[in-house]
Amino acid sequence: MDAIEKNLLKEVAELDSLPVGAYNIRANGQLAGRNTTANIDIVTKTDKPGIDIYIRPFTKNESVHIPVILSQTGLKDLVYNDFHIGEGADVTIIAGCGIHNCGGGNAEHDGIHTFWLAKNAKLRYVEKHYGEGDGRGKQIMNPTTIVHLAEGAEMEMETTQIAGVDDTIRKTGGDLAEGASLVVKEKIMTTGDQHAVTDFNVDLNGEGCSANIVSRSVAKDESKQEFISHINGNCACAGHSECDAIIMDHASVIASPALTANSVDASLIHEAAIGKIAGEQLIKLMTLGLTEKEAEDQIVNGFLK
Amino acid sequence: MDAIEKNLLKEVAELDSLPVGAYNIRANGQLAGRNTTANIDIVTKTDKPGIDIYIRPFTKNESVHIPVILSQTGLKDLVYNDFHIGEGADVTIIAGCGIHNCGGGNAEHDGIHTFWLAKNAKLRYVEKHYGEGDGRGKQIMNPTTIVHLAEGAEMEMETTQIAGVDDTIRKTGGDLAEGASLVVKEKIMTTGDQHAVTDFNVDLNGEGCSANIVSRSVAKDESKQEFISHINGNCACAGHSECDAIIMDHASVIASPALTANSVDASLIHEAAIGKIAGEQLIKLMTLGLTEKEAEDQIVNGFLK
Known part of the structure; x- marks a missing residue:
C-alpha cells in the first residue's frame, strides 16, 4: 500500500495501521486485506462483488472496519455488502470510501449495503466519504443503505461527506x-x-x-x-x-x-x-481578530461537528 | 332565494341579508344578485364563465362579497374570477362556496381565482367552503388561487373548510x-x-x-x-x-x-x-365532567379557531 492509499485510509477510517479486530480492506476493486475473529466472519460473495459479514449473537464490544479506497482513475467499483448482526449483539462497523483521482477519467464507487439486525441487536455504523484529485475527472459515490431492524434492535448511523465528492x-x-x-x-x-x-x-x-x-x-x-x-x-x-x-x-x-x-x-x-x-456571528468572531474567511470556517466547523 | 340557499349563504359568507357594499352572488351557475360601488366594479366575462372585479387605486375600507351556492344535484360549475386590486387600495374580499346536494349526482364547484395586487395594495381574502347533503352524491370543490403581488403589496388569505366537502x-x-x-x-x-x-x-x-x-x-x-x-x-x-x-x-x-x-x-x-x-388533555377535560367525545370536540374546536 503506497502513501496515497495510506492517506485515504486515514481520511476515511482514521487508520494509521491495520485495525484491531475484524476488517476487510478493498483497494481498487480488489481485496487488500482481511481479518476475522471468533465472533465475526467475513465471506466473499460468489454470485456478485461484495462480502457477507456475519456477527454471532451476543457478540459485544467488537468492531469491523470495511474501508474502500480507489486510486485508479477511470475505475467504476460496485459492491454488495450484507451485514448479518446476530441477536443481542452490540458492535460497531466502520465503513468509508476514499477516492484519489488524478487522471482524466471519473472514479466511482457504489456500495449497496444491507443490514439485517436480529432481535435486540445494537449497531453503531460509521461511514465517511472523502475524495481528492486534480479536478479533471470526477469522484462519484452512490451509497445505498437498507436497514431491517427486528424487534428491539437499535441502529445508529453516522455518515459524513466532508470533501472531494x-x-x-x-x-x-x-x-x-x-x-x-x-x-x-x-x-x-x-x-x-x-x-x-x-x-x-x-x-x-x-x-x-x-x-x-x-x-x-x-x-x-x-x-x-x-x-x-x-x-x-x-x-x-x-x-x-x-x-x-x-x-x-x-x-x-x-x-x-x-x-x-x-x-x-x-x-x-x-x-x-x-x-x-x-451576520452577528461573523462580526463577533471578526472583532476577536479573525478574518471573515476564518470566522466563516470556524462557524461551519462548529455547525458540522 | 329559498331557505336552503339562505342557509348556505349564512354558512359561507355569514350573511343574513344582502351584504353592504359590492357583491356578486352566484347560485346554481347563474348570477343571482350584484351590486357595485363608486370604487368597485364587477364585470361579467364574455369569453368564459366568471367575473372581473376591479378595485380602484387607493380604495379603503370597502369589501366585496362573492359567495357561490349550489343546491342542484348533478351540477358542475366552473368559474374564472379575476381580481384587479389597484395601487394603494386596502380592501376585504369574502368568497365562499356552499353546496347543498340532495340527490344521486355529484355537485361540483371549481373556482379559478387570480389576483393582481398593484403596488402597495393590501387585501384580506376570506374563503369558506361548506357542504351538506344526503350522502348519496358527493360535494366536490377544487379551488385554484393564483396571486401576483407587486412591490410592497400585502395579502392575507384565510381559508376554511369545516364540513361536508x-x-x-x-x-x-x-x-x-x-x-x-x-x-x-x-x-x-x-x-x-x-x-x-x-x-x-x-x-x-x-x-x-x-x-x-x-x-x-x-x-x-x-x-x-x-x-x-x-x-x-x-x-x-x-x-x-x-x-x-x-x-x-x-x-x-x-x-x-x-x-x-x-x-x-x-x-x-x-x-x-x-x-x-x-391523552392528558382529554383526561383533564374529562375530570371536569365532559364526556370523551365532548372533550375531543372542545380540543378540536380550539385547535381550529
Whole structure:
C-alpha cells in the first residue's frame, strides 16, 4: 500500500495501521486485506462483488472496519455488502470510501449495503466519504443503505461527506419492527460545482418503534444539495426529521421532507431551516481578530461537528 | 332565494341579508344578485364563465362579497374570477362556496381565482367552503388561487373548510415582488371518507418579500389529507411554512413541505407535526365532567379557531 492509499485510509477510517479486530480492506476493486475473529466472519460473495459479514449473537464490544479506497482513475467499483448482526449483539462497523483521482477519467464507487439486525441487536455504523484529485475527472459515490431492524434492535448511523465528492446520490431505506430504534446523523459539505442528493425512506411498522433523522449540511460555491425524506408511521410510533442547511456563495439547497401518518397513534414531526450564517456571528468572531474567511470556517466547523 | 340557499349563504359568507357594499352572488351557475360601488366594479366575462372585479387605486375600507351556492344535484360549475386590486387600495374580499346536494349526482364547484395586487395594495381574502347533503352524491370543490403581488403589496388569505366537502384539491400559487408579503392561514377538517389535498407553490422573487403559510387540520374517521408546499427563495427573502395536523380514528395525513433556497440571502423554515390529541388533555377535560367525545370536540374546536 503506497502513501496515497495510506492517506485515504486515514481520511476515511482514521487508520494509521491495520485495525484491531475484524476488517476487510478493498483497494481498487480488489481485496487488500482481511481479518476475522471468533465472533465475526467475513465471506466473499460468489454470485456478485461484495462480502457477507456475519456477527454471532451476543457478540459485544467488537468492531469491523470495511474501508474502500480507489486510486485508479477511470475505475467504476460496485459492491454488495450484507451485514448479518446476530441477536443481542452490540458492535460497531466502520465503513468509508476514499477516492484519489488524478487522471482524466471519473472514479466511482457504489456500495449497496444491507443490514439485517436480529432481535435486540445494537449497531453503531460509521461511514465517511472523502475524495481528492486534480479536478479533471470526477469522484462519484452512490451509497445505498437498507436497514431491517427486528424487534428491539437499535441502529445508529453516522455518515459524513466532508470533501472531494463531486456527485453523490445517497439512498437510505429502512423498516422497523416492534420497539426498534433508528438514529441517523448525516453531515454533508459541498463545494465547487458538486451535487449531493440524500434520500431517506423509513417505514415505522412495529409498535413503539422510532426513527430520528438529523441532517446538517453546508453548501458552498455553486454546489447543489437536495434533502428528501419520507417517514411513514404505520402504527404507534415516533418519527422525527430535521434538516438544517447553511447556504453560502451561489449554492442552492432543496429540503423536501415528507411525513405520512397512517395510524392515529403515529406521532411525526419534522423541521427544516435553510439560511446563511448570521451576520452577528461573523462580526463577533471578526472583532476577536479573525478574518471573515476564518470566522466563516470556524462557524461551519462548529455547525458540522 | 329559498331557505336552503339562505342557509348556505349564512354558512359561507355569514350573511343574513344582502351584504353592504359590492357583491356578486352566484347560485346554481347563474348570477343571482350584484351590486357595485363608486370604487368597485364587477364585470361579467364574455369569453368564459366568471367575473372581473376591479378595485380602484387607493380604495379603503370597502369589501366585496362573492359567495357561490349550489343546491342542484348533478351540477358542475366552473368559474374564472379575476381580481384587479389597484395601487394603494386596502380592501376585504369574502368568497365562499356552499353546496347543498340532495340527490344521486355529484355537485361540483371549481373556482379559478387570480389576483393582481398593484403596488402597495393590501387585501384580506376570506374563503369558506361548506357542504351538506344526503350522502348519496358527493360535494366536490377544487379551488385554484393564483396571486401576483407587486412591490410592497400585502395579502392575507384565510381559508376554511369545516364540513361536508367530500373531495377537494386546493391549489394556491403565488409570486411576490420586492417587499411584498403573503400570509396564508388554512383550516381544514375532514370526516367520513373525505379526501383533501392542499398544494402551495410560492416564488419569492423580490428583495425583502416574505411568505408565511400556516395550515391546521383535523382528520377524522377514514378521511385522508395531503399537505404539499413548495416555497422557493430566489433572493433576499423570508419563507415559513407550518403544518400541524390532528389525526383521529382511522384517518391518514401526509405532510410534504419543500423548501428551495436559490439565493444565499434566502431564509427558509418549515415545521410540521402530526399526532393525535394528547391523552392528558382529554383526561383533564374529562375530570371536569365532559364526556370523551365532548372533550375531543372542545380540543378540536380550539385547535381550529
